[in-house]
Every structure is written in C-alpha cells, then in structure tokens.
Amino acid sequence: MADQITLYTSPASPYSHAVEIALAEAGANFKKYYIDAKNKPEWFVSKVNPVGQIPAITYGGPDVPPDQPSPESVKLRESTVLLEFITELFPGAGLLPKDLVLRAKARLFLEISKSKLLPAWFGTFRKGEPIENLFAILEQLQAMLPPTGFVVGGYSIADAYIASILSRADIIFENNLNASGWPDDEGARILETLRGPRFVRLAQYKQDLFERPSFKSTFDKAALTEKYKGYFGTPGALQSY
Incomplete structure (x- = not known):
C-alpha cells in the first residue's frame, strides 16, 4: 500500500x-x-x-x-x-526528464515563472505596475519554448507551475479584476495583446496546457472566477493567496 x-x-x-x-x-x-x-x-x-x-x-x-x-x-x-x-x-x-541538460532547462523555466512572472503578474493587477513588465517576462518565457510541445518536450513540473499562473491570469484579465483602478477596458486590452501576433507561440502553449487531463480535473474556472470576484470586494483579501 x-x-x-x-x-x-x-x-x-x-x-x-x-x-x-x-x-x-x-x-x-x-x-x-x-x-x-x-x-x-x-x-x-x-x-x-x-x-x-x-x-x-x-x-x-x-x-x-x-x-x-x-x-x-x-x-x-x-x-x-x-x-x-x-x-x-x-x-x-516523468515529471522531469532524465537528461540533465533538459532537467536544468525545466528548472530554469520554473524558476523564472516563480521569481519573475508571478511578481510581474501580481504587480499588474494589485499595484497597477506597467503591463509591459509582464509582457517582457512572458516574451522571455515564450522564447524558451520549443517550436511545439511543452517546455522540455514532454510534460514536466515547469509546465504544471506556469499553467497555474496563466489560468488565473486569464480570469483576472477576462473579468477586469484589479485593485489598482484600471480603466474598464484594460483587461480586454491586455488579452488582445496576449492573443495577438506577439504571443502566438505562448497562446498555443497555453492551449496545450489547458487541454491536459491533469489540468482539467483540477481547475474549476467558473467557481474560481466567482471566488476572485469576491476577493476584490474584501479589503486585504488579495494579499492572502
């Protein structure tokens, strides 16, 4: 057992x-x-x-x-x-490849997602920091992706980590949720860029991530959207997750 x-x-x-x-x-x-x-x-x-x-x-x-x-x-x-x-x-x-170089690449991608992407995303909707900060990190990560597939070919913990961020970013932008006084169309403007020619490879990668059975079975977008909407009406709630 x-x-x-x-x-x-x-x-x-x-x-x-x-x-x-x-x-x-x-x-x-x-x-x-x-x-x-x-x-x-x-x-x-x-x-x-x-x-x-x-x-x-x-x-x-x-x-x-x-x-x-x-x-x-x-x-x-x-x-x-x-x-x-x-x-x-x-x-x-097989959540990390056996090849040591590929393992290092997966860990680097995960580390950038943790130390740079998350702070840039939080800074955008919590503090109103320039959206180009987030776009720049996403471009850096996009450049690390192979032409097709996941970060190091097969699925790895690097993919699991960024999937959890990108899926929540979509909710924030689609519903224009923020604590920094965005204009009403800011979320839509951000999404237009993310779904446009600048991020074609990233958009395909996101689709692959979100089609993964492990993602689908662990993500309830409708319920999480309602929870996030509630957070924006609760002082201090955004600092807790």
Whole structure:
C-alpha cells in the first residue's frame, strides 16, 4: 500500500494548484483538504506548517482525517520543494526528464515563472505596475519554448507551475479584476495583446496546457472566477493567496 499523502490547499492559490496538477499527473492517491487562507485553523499551524503557508503536504504515517494530522507523518511545504518531491516520489511519471541538460532547462523555466512572472503578474493587477513588465517576462518565457510541445518536450513540473499562473491570469484579465483602478477596458486590452501576433507561440502553449487531463480535473474556472470576484470586494483579501 502506498504511503498516505494529504495536500493542504486553497482553490485560489496558484502555488497549491501547481502541486495538485503534479500529483494528478503522477496518478497519486492523495487526500485534499482546503484551508481558508484568511482564517487558518490553529491545528494547521501547530501540527502541519508552522509558517502557516499553503500548500503543505503530510506524507506517510497512519491514514487519519486531514484535520487530525499524525505526528508520525512527515510535514513538507513550499510549492517548488513539493514539486521536486513528487517528481522523485513518482519517477515513472516523468515529471522531469532524465537528461540533465533538459532537467536544468525545466528548472530554469520554473524558476523564472516563480521569481519573475508571478511578481510581474501580481504587480499588474494589485499595484497597477506597467503591463509591459509582464509582457517582457512572458516574451522571455515564450522564447524558451520549443517550436511545439511543452517546455522540455514532454510534460514536466515547469509546465504544471506556469499553467497555474496563466489560468488565473486569464480570469483576472477576462473579468477586469484589479485593485489598482484600471480603466474598464484594460483587461480586454491586455488579452488582445496576449492573443495577438506577439504571443502566438505562448497562446498555443497555453492551449496545450489547458487541454491536459491533469489540468482539467483540477481547475474549476467558473467557481474560481466567482471566488476572485469576491476577493476584490474584501479589503486585504488579495494579499492572502
């Protein structure tokens, strides 16, 4: 019997979604428990993740209810660490290629998505930073893609990570959601560029990402759209996911 895995997650969190996609790709048998990012239960902080962040995983130990984590299970956190853990726990899933150069390329793509793309996206709709900051990072990532397929040919954790960001960016722009006083047509203007000739390869890549069964089974766009709309009416909510 496989060791138990429990993923503590939040629907709004791109970090959590990336980990869930990877678990789905691996065919893992796991439990999923939603944590309210604005009202984390005390037991989660004291028994699962002392810094209170999601996602987090408990691994191994007895099969217990998620809200009663066993002291015998290993507690893991940080989305990129969890992605690497899943890759090694399920080597047959091929979430990183065997070729060392391709592995490095996948990790570089993931790192740029984490350290540059996410801040640029957050800065756009939270702080009203210039949209060209986001476009520049997307052009950099687009240039790293092969002519067809995924980042390093086969699907990898780099693809899982950016899929969670791009899907949420679509929701933000399609619904013109922002905390920075955008004009009413700003989201549509951004989407026009993203769907135009400047980002042809990225648009095809997004389509491939979103057609992946692991993505479809872990992403409820309608429900997430309503949740995001609610966030924009709640002071401080955007800082919590």
